[in-house]
Amino acid sequence: xxxxxxxxxxxxxxxxxxLNHEIDWHVVEDEFNDYxxxxxxxxxxxxxxxxxxxxxxxxxxxxxxxxxxxxxxKLMNETPKIVFSKTLKTxxxxxxxxxxxxxxxxxxxxxxxxxxxxxxxxxxxxAVSLLKEGVIDEFQVIINPIIxxxxxxxxxxxx
Numbered sequence: 001x002x003x004x005x006x007x008x009x010x011x012x013x014x015x016x017x018x019l020n021h022e023i024d025w026h027v028v029e030d031e032f033n034d035y036x037x038x039x040x041x042x043x044x045x046x047x048x049x050x051x052x053x054x055x056x057x058x059x060x061x062x063x064x065x066x067x068x069x070x071x072x073x074k075l076m077n078e079t080p081k082i083v084f085s086k087t088l089k090t091x092x093x094x095x096x097x098x099x100x101x102x103x104x105x106x107x108x109x110x111x112x113x114x115x116x117x118x119x120x121x122x123x124x125x126x127a128v129s130l131l132k133e134g135v136i137d138e139f140q141v142i143i144n145p146i147i148x149x150x151x152x153x154x155x156x157x158x159x
Contacts, residue, residue: 002111003137004047004118006127007039008154011144015151016124027144033072039140040075044116047107049123050085056121057093082106084126104133111135128157 009026010016017023040046048056059065060076081096084103091098099106103126110118120127120136130136141154 002044002113002115002117004107004111004120004130004135005039005043005138005140006120006130006136007140007142008122008124008127009142009144010154011146011148011151013147013149014153014155015148016122016154018148018151021152025144025146025148032142033069035142037071037075039119040072040079042117043079043119045110045118046076046079046081047118047120047123047126048081048083049126050083050088051125052122053081053083053085053088053091053093053096057091057096061093104130104135107135124152124154124156128155131155131158 008016009023011025018025056076060073065073065076077094079095081093082099083091083096084099084106086100088098088100107118107130120130127136
């Protein structure tokens with residue numbers, strides 16, 4: 001039986017992106033990369049919402065990613081991925097499946113299968129909907145040493 005692990009980088013005051021969607025303050029260094037590589041290697045499938053998928057798909061297959069971070073690029077490109085979206089019609093990132101039906105139902109089905117864990121990177125809107133339904137089994141929240149003061153809160157939308 002698989003579990004769903006949700007991973008996110010946040011500021012000290014709980015924001016995962018600034019007011020203008022900026023994430024350039026995320027601290028990504030050797031220690032984080034070692035952690036991220038282990039997390040991705042533990043994943044049978046990486047899950048994304050549409051916004052995070054589009055950001056990741058625009059970077060990891062690129063020549064820049066392959067040149068500047070070949071280990072992470074290989075892991076991200078080779079690991080099977082699912083994007084949950086009601087608006088996307090197609091996906092073109094290698095090893096990616098588009099699901100436009102109920103994510104809770106699909107993830108619950110996947111969790112019953114044998115294999116490695118499911119890992120959701122970022123995708124806070126999807127995470128909030130899954131959290132409300134009790135589908136997330138583990139949270140790995142990394143706090144960056146910065147105070148943004150405003151932006152989008154990690155769990156915006158929770159009562």
